[in-house]
Amino acid sequence: MVKITLPDNSVREYEAGVTGLEIAKSISPRLAKEVLSISVNDETWDLTRPINTDASIKLYKWEDDEGKHAFWHSSAHLMAEALEALYPGMKFGIGPSIENGFYYDVDPGEDIVLRDADMPRIEAKMKELARQKNAYVRTEVSKADALKYFTDKDDEYKLELINELEDGTITFYKQGAFTDLCRGPHLPSTEVVKAIKVLSIAGAYWRGDETRKQLTRVYAITFPKQKMLDEYMVRLEEAQKRDHRKIGKELELFAFSQRVGQGLPLWLPKGAKLRERLENFLKKVQLQYGYQQVITPHIGNKELYVTSGHYAKYGKDSFQPITTPTEGEEFLLKPMNCPHHCEIYKVKPVSYKDLPIRMAEFGTVYRYEQSGELHGLTRVRGFTQDDAHIFCAPDQLKEEFKKVIDIILYIFKALDFKDFITQVSLRDQEDRSKYIGSDENWEKAESAIVEACQERGMETIVEYGEAAFYGPKLDFMVRDAIGRKWQLGTIQVDYNLPERFELEYMGGDGVKHRPVMIHRAPFGSMERFVAVLIEHTAGKFPLWLTPEQVVVLPISEKYNDYAKKVSNVLNNSDIRSVLDDRNEKIGRKIRDNELKRIPFLLIVGEKEAETNTVSVRKQGDGDKGTMTIEEFSEFINKEVEEQLSAIEA
Template identity: 40%
Template structure:
């Protein structure tokens, strides 16, 4: 009688023969692609041991879907090397909504190449190749992958290769493994250095994948390294899910703020100024001003004092704050002036600290809340600059609260209520909170300053306040700023995409570095806690998100033109000018279209410009002292008395209605 072991399958104990694999347990369920064994994902071929806790994982599970995508990346790499014999392998990880794989090839991939690779992948998938895991020594791996220079480099960096995006799917700090793709005859058709796990058969990938595009990418993300060619793809559990994803992409393309910014004449990025530096046109300037007026007034309502600081500073300021040692790569190079090095400001907090330190402070002044629209400049790499959502010159609605340690939880509650109310006013009501903490990895601890005790205390304060809010809280280990943990509000837009918006950061480091003190009630000198908060995050990024959220059809209070008068004939222009004058007196941004275009064309023009209220006037309207409303969706409301029309428009603006 064979030996038996007891395992827990989805929480229920079960006796199975020794040597039983996860595949044996779930052989009746074809949807299972990997197993979670003692909390870790394993191949279905993994042999179970006494006491193992086992759960099935399908592609409906986010972790299972990542495995499916990783396996699809391997199929892509196999297809590339079968089609381009001299191609060398880089890294191929799963990513959000898909996967990529990097290759060293003589010439960049073309759209025709991607079509050919798609067909090659389909053949591999239909063949039903199986993934087989093998543990190898460093020497064995080097011998087997002797013709793959990038894999050899990863082997040499074992344990530290994870600093490169995606490298952790290849090697870790433990044993090395190679995955073989076996054909129908059981022969090795292809192999790759990989930690796994993978789906048991390529057939499980099915037809829910598509290659999307190719682009250049530096090896391990460094401009000092060779430039490789990266192929991006997407993979889903079913073809229907793939179709839905592609439809979402098409909708996202229609909403692209860069495209709409041009069509609606909101902003541009002139080459003469430089990459990532935006100019707002008059209509975009209206929206920007409304946003600024709103958030300035809200800060004052919430007890903040408005301050102003320069765009440039001596480098010593950023040495003191800790930014130059930890943040220099994202700052513009220094300028040598008057025997000193000056830097464009990349953050506002050091200068706010100088305002706090400019005179003695008492506990009676705390919380002391400072706020400004701070223009900052960050040297983002050209490859990541993207419209308004990733710029090099940005405006932060930046605030810093100086509080006693005892006041910190209350101030964070105050700020969290402030930022979520702001998002609601802008129509972003679907969000969750993310708690970014310090990385505990030994090789990354030096990226953060402060003691373990300080980090634990600050993190716990943020966690408790976030949990009290009732919002979903998602951990983000390693995502903290170098000086302290933070809460960020992750808001979903109209088509379900998530954007990081407002942030609240607990800082116990900078007050110490700047020697900030206040006179406590007992007469002692004590150090305040500093809480950073940006409500928009950056005005430019928030603007870009709003354009895409509303697809350019801003609610009336934000729309650059809130109402436009459209006469049926030129005879009706004087009447409309009178109506427009009354609307303007009520604070409405209104225009009258007295161009030579015919009325239907005027309606089409202003519909494309997404004006909330079009007021059409003909003979009947003039006779009745009325206007006819036409809305962006094409519906109309005819013969509305002028006073009632003005009230409807002003009420929609006043209440920030989502019309």
């Protein structure tokens, strides 16, 4: 017999070899129908895998990320089976689950090109195979047998993966006529896959390496019920309407130029206004918290990044060299601001009385992203971080960390990000080789983050292996208006860079001590944050933030002078106003400017010019009546004031 401890700490006994599915059936028939995978001693398993020792378990359903992972990863194998049936001889790379669905990277060969027109055919074959209710069967195989199987199949991609694995750790999964190299876990069978949608076909370099062959990536999503797929497709359609690339173009916020270079955004006047207001908003908050603004160069000597450890950790491919006329000098485009801020700290001696020192910079950095990974403003090669570094004494660390949490929560409230997850990202418990610094410093840093979150009453999830190479961090994942998850703000604790740069302060005891460093970026980057904000609001920004608050629309050219006067008066009253004096009918002007998401439309004609008034229309709220210019100025300023007061409350 084996003792099985359930999540409520109750213990049940079963015969050795019991499976997760059998345990679920013993608890409730309904649970057995809904459960998708199981955690056995914190390792996720198939429901059909025998348990032969005492264990603590958790049963995962669709509502759990682990359940979705098993469902979508199993569906990736189903799609691979369909592709192999439709296109014999196809070779397979990897097929992971992702946040929404899954993909499989495949090599269809020289004579076959998969196109969007093939998606319905693939989808139909997947549905046909799912209805066969084939079991996913796990088999442990030796490395030699695994190599032989895929050698006989002539699949070099799987052979490459197998050669990197240790003997005794290799498993195959088979369903129907398809066998794949995989560690799992998977569903008991294809039966539960009821709704299927192949979403898109794209290109992807093998293992993300631009020097390797480009494979075909097929994206899809599946659900246990058709209703879930229908709801997802509605959300997907809404997401496409909110695409920041589309809205950014419509609102004239940003652009890209092949001549300037891929992944290097150009901020247009309206986008620059939006970004400037965001920066000023954060600068005002930072001033209240005692931050000082600094500015550092866009480049740095290679030695700077060797000292910080970034060069060794990320490799020369992540750093873009700058050609210099003098031999022996090697400069690189700045990929992060922290080494520069360490050097600012060292400019003059520091006393314990000077701490904490809080340096802030909207610093533009450059990182090489593969062209296939670039995506609007969310994945770029040049971006501006709302970066700051706090240098403090160890006994100040927790309090400073909590203050940064407060800043991020304040910003999220201001921009109506109500739904977010906080993730404590710690070291990988098994592989410590990718981190720098002593275990003692890591343990102190990790404890400080956990305790700060507890003292702020925050619910957090813990992810091992997600820490930065120099320290643990707290990441804020925001869900937008249609439920998508984005990583924005981050706070990181670092004992290591102060050591590498030999940073010191004179203590009250007359002895030199090492400060602790906190890295923080509430927005993350201006580019990514603006992209998320556009999609969250569908381009309808809060009145206090939007680049253009008012557009004045003369009914005909006869009233252009009065319209210009109205716009000037508003601009002089700190109301951001523009004039649309095109020779178009007023109905056309109204429609065009509503599409630009401008909150207020002021219509002026003969009556308004004679009475020094404006007819007011509010975006999404229709006609608000006639007001004098002064009344409207008070009206709009009051609304802005109320919005900002609500943030302060």
